[in-house]
Amino acid sequence: MRILLVTTGLRMGGAEQQVAALAREFLARGHQVGLISLTPDCEVPMPDAVERLMLDLHKNPLSLIQALRAARRFAMHWRPDVVSAHMFHANLFARLLSRIARIPPLVCAAHSFSEGGRLRMRLYRLTSRWCTLTTQVSEASRAEMIRSGAVSADRVRVMYNGIDTDKFRPDPALRASTRAQLGLDAQTRLILTIGRLAAEKAQVMLIDAFARMDHTTPARLLIAGDGPQRPALAARIARHGLGDTATLLGTRRDIPALLNAADLFVLSSRVEGMPLVIGEAMACGRPVVATAAPGVAELMGDIDTIVPIDDTDALAAAMHAALDQDSTSDAAATRRERIVTHFGIGSATDRWLALFEQLCPQAGTRPGPVRPCADA
Template sequence: MGGAEQQVAALAREYLARGHQVALISLTPDCEVPLPDAVERLMLDLHKNPLSMAQALFAARRFARQWRPDIVNAHMFHANLFARILSRIAPLPPLVCAAHSFSEGGRHRMLLYRLTNRWCTLTTQVSEASRAEMIRAGAVTADRVRVMFNGIDTEKFRPDPALRARTRAQLGYGGETRLIVTIGRLAAEKAQTMLVDAFARMAGDAPAHLLIVGDGPERGALAARIAQRGLGHSATLLGMRHDIPALLNAADLFVLSSRVEGMPLVIGEAMACGRPIVATAAPGVAELMGDVDTIVPIGDTEALARAMSAALRQANEDGAADGTAEGNAEGNADRAAAVRRDRIVKQFGIAAAADRWLALFAQLSQSGGARTGPVRRCADA
């Protein structure tokens, strides 16, 4: 259910809608992200041992030989490395390896990227900061990596006053409670414990509730921190959810506290829903937000608390863009929501992202030794 997985599924839907054919090779047998039925798939069950790796590689080689793609586009570290190794035992068309994180897991992974750099046609990154970090770490040379921004499904993520009211009612929040939402894997790099600390510092402000959406290895630590701060009645670990557009619409404020990101899609999704945002200056955040809303330094709990309090005060003054505000307050909220959404639709919509990818595929297909003719088949690993 991560951002990269959601991106692969969204691009697959867009490619199919434009008349292309898509196959997916997954390194795991499960798939939590809905995929169109038209996507052909090979679901592997890869484990970290030589026998499992060999079996998976030969299964993928058989699939690639039968399917004969024009482009192979791998996403995230493990699939990128798998596809690069696959290229050593099977004739592949141009291979594009998409990285989705600033560090991609640390120096050992960067070393593996460096050693296999020439086994792919091109590496992509999701932000300028992430591209610069890969070059600095020696994982790739500057001429073999380019930025390809992720895309947001702006039809799925959009302001919906009726959905907002319905979701808040289902969650049990009245109009007087300001709802702060954060969404992401519960992991150290997301720094949700800092968010809990910041929320505790603003506990004396107007009634507010913090919803932490997602699951991961830090869940126990977060539960302990919430209890330690005495926030059991005002902060909730909501777990994994499949109604993210509804939760974003229900929010009065979306917060991202991350130390490390590639390009946080959830920021774009919140903006597409018109939500006010406070975020740390993690890689990719400024490129998404521009000068809209508030960015604070990474790791600064006090600055995060101040920005959250200020954002909620502004929301109270403007009124939520949900049809309940009056006069100028309603106009201010609606205009701010429209500015957020307009930026995402024009610069980061999924259609624009698909345009960029397909243009790149066509360029590589014409110059990289793949079969001639239009790009019709894209395989995602």
């Protein structure tokens, strides 16, 4: 099967990493993969076997026209069996592309609960019929898209993201070496959060909650990621006098190592689609405390602790309680088993390929160059 991925970009976000992970899995299953990125940045490693078109789309009509022409030439030359777009801007771009090019079934994957607000929901609604199907990453996010009128219930389905459970796994040796690099002794408890530093992630509340905790037992808070809220978070750390115990790490590429080093992973978000980083932490066997953002309960099940959104006291109490409990190997195994069974990247790839074959059943069955489906 020839699968053409369309993405807004390839920065170090969860959705972008999901696109790259799926590309690797599709290739490993013997499929051919092409990629159109609306932006030239490429922080997420993409396999060399992926033939790609890296655009430099700007927010003006001329740039859009030029990008659509280039994408049309690429798509008609590459001749995919199915087009799989990911994230809001790529979804709209791919829908516009479908108006000027004879492309096969188009699946548009949303990766966030609100996808940016009312205007974006309205644009989704106006262009909904320009794609074959829309997908969302959780039941809560699907319900919100339907409620907002962005798509009708019969044209959107849930496709859970997948987690690389070979990459994210318990590793005692990695834990020991990473803690040593971070200067942590055996008594210091490490609380970790990972994500874009943005208002919807509510890391300010996490810092406030950390400040309210009883620090009789030494504890450190590490915040990995970057974004527009970094200055505000630095100011909050200084305001609480936490300069020695709370650290902004910036963008990191050693996430499995950090997760293994942690004693507790915390998510403080107000809005999520499906927070992959929780699944990655659980795959590493780490205890999790998270707010009740969309997608969290579906991912965690009844394992570990979920607290109300924007409740600083509840978050502080849950963090303290989690650190006060000894994490057992059985609990770690339970966390990992849930992710491996329900949210592994292999299972996610199976679901995507089954969907593509359902939409274009003759894909990949013909010898020689593959042409678009007859119903395109």
